[in-house]
Amino acid sequence: MLIGTLRQSACFLFQIPTGVLADMYSRRWAVVLGILLIGIGYLLEGSFPVVPIVFAAQLFWGLGTPLLDGADVAWITDEIGVEQAGPVFLRATQIGSLTSLIGIALSAILVNIHLVLGGSLFIVLAILLALIMPEQHFIPAIREDRGVFQQMSHTVHAGVQLMRTRPVLLAILGVAVFSGVFSAGFDQIWNYHLLHNFAFPALGRLTSATWFSIIEAGIVLTNFCGASIVKRCVDTNKQRGVVVALCVLDGLTILSVFGFALAGQFTLALVAFFLLTAVRGPSLPLGQIWMNQHLDSRVRATLFSLRGQVSA
Known part of the structure; x- marks a missing residue:
C-alpha cells in the first residue's frame, strides 16, 4: 500500500x-x-x-x-x-x-x-x-519570447480555455474522477474479497495462488474479448456511437460490480468479475477516442495529462 x-x-x-x-x-x-x-x-x-x-x-x-x-x-x-x-x-x-x-x-x-x-x-x-x-506532423506550441x-x-x-469553450471536456474529466475513485478502491480489494469470502473449488492440487494465476490469465483474455467486440461493433469515427458504447460499458460496469459484491458463490462472483474485466478492456481506449475527438493538437498531451491527474 x-x-x-x-x-x-x-x-x-x-x-x-x-x-x-x-x-x-x-x-x-x-x-x-x-x-x-x-x-x-x-x-x-x-x-x-x-x-x-x-x-x-x-x-x-x-x-x-x-x-x-x-x-x-x-x-x-x-x-x-x-x-x-x-x-x-x-x-x-x-x-x-x-x-x-x-x-x-x-x-x-x-x-x-x-x-x-x-x-x-x-x-x-x-x-x-x-x-x-x-515525428513528422507535430507542431510545437509557439513559445514566442517567454x-x-x-x-x-x-x-x-490554453487548455483551460479550450475546456471552457467545449463543455464536453469537463464531462470527460468528471467521468475520470469517478473512474479513478472506483479503480483505486476496487483494484486493491478484489483479490482480498475472493480470498477471504469464498472457498476456492478443489481442482486437483491447485492452491489459491494457482487460482489467482488462472484469474490473471482470465483477466487478460476477457480484456481481449471485450476490445475485440467493441472494435467490431463500434464506429470510432462517429461521436454518438462512441458515447453510446461508453454508456453501455459503464452500465455493465455498475451491474458487474454489484454482482461481484453480492454473489454468494465463488462461480457467480467469478462470472461477474470476468464481465467487469471484459468491459474495462475497451473502456480506456474508447475514453481516449472520445476525448481525442474534442481536442486541439496544440494542447492534446496537456489535457490527456490533466485527465490522468484528475483520475489519480
Missing part, C-alpha cells in the same frame, strides 16, 4: 508538467524518456530489493509514466490522424492483452528476475525508439 501510494503521488505531481513539456517540445522525446525512466525503475527494483531502493524506483516510475501518458496518444493521433487513431487504440489493447500472458508466465517462473528482464527490455525499447521513431515556466503557464491556460 505504501509503495502504491508513493507511486501514485509521484504520478499525480508530475502529470500536468510532463504533458505541457510534451506539447511544448516533443511528444516523441517524451515517450522515449518516459519508457527509459520506467525501465530504470524496474531495473532498480529487481536488482536491489531493499526498501530505500524500492522507494527510489517508484520515483523513476512515477516520473516516467506521466511522461508517457498522454504523449503517446497525442503522438499517434498527430502522426496518423484522429480518424485512424481510434482503431489503432483498440488494436493496441488487444495486442497488449495477449502479450500480457507472456508476462504473467515469465513472472511466475522468474520471480525477481522478471523485473530485471522487463526493465532491461524497456531500456532497449527506449533506445530503439530514439533511433527509429518518426521563459520556460511562462510558456508552461500559457499552455495550461
Whole structure:
C-alpha cells in the first residue's frame, strides 16, 4: 500500500508538467524518456530489493509514466490522424492483452528476475525508439519570447480555455474522477474479497495462488474479448456511437460490480468479475477516442495529462 501510494503521488505531481513539456517540445522525446525512466525503475527494483531502493524506483516510475501518458496518444493521433487513431487504440489493447500472458508466465517462473528482464527490455525499447521513431506532423506550441515556466503557464491556460469553450471536456474529466475513485478502491480489494469470502473449488492440487494465476490469465483474455467486440461493433469515427458504447460499458460496469459484491458463490462472483474485466478492456481506449475527438493538437498531451491527474 505504501509503495502504491508513493507511486501514485509521484504520478499525480508530475502529470500536468510532463504533458505541457510534451506539447511544448516533443511528444516523441517524451515517450522515449518516459519508457527509459520506467525501465530504470524496474531495473532498480529487481536488482536491489531493499526498501530505500524500492522507494527510489517508484520515483523513476512515477516520473516516467506521466511522461508517457498522454504523449503517446497525442503522438499517434498527430502522426496518423484522429480518424485512424481510434482503431489503432483498440488494436493496441488487444495486442497488449495477449502479450500480457507472456508476462504473467515469465513472472511466475522468474520471480525477481522478471523485473530485471522487463526493465532491461524497456531500456532497449527506449533506445530503439530514439533511433527509429518518426515525428513528422507535430507542431510545437509557439513559445514566442517567454521563459520556460511562462510558456508552461500559457499552455495550461490554453487548455483551460479550450475546456471552457467545449463543455464536453469537463464531462470527460468528471467521468475520470469517478473512474479513478472506483479503480483505486476496487483494484486493491478484489483479490482480498475472493480470498477471504469464498472457498476456492478443489481442482486437483491447485492452491489459491494457482487460482489467482488462472484469474490473471482470465483477466487478460476477457480484456481481449471485450476490445475485440467493441472494435467490431463500434464506429470510432462517429461521436454518438462512441458515447453510446461508453454508456453501455459503464452500465455493465455498475451491474458487474454489484454482482461481484453480492454473489454468494465463488462461480457467480467469478462470472461477474470476468464481465467487469471484459468491459474495462475497451473502456480506456474508447475514453481516449472520445476525448481525442474534442481536442486541439496544440494542447492534446496537456489535457490527456490533466485527465490522468484528475483520475489519480
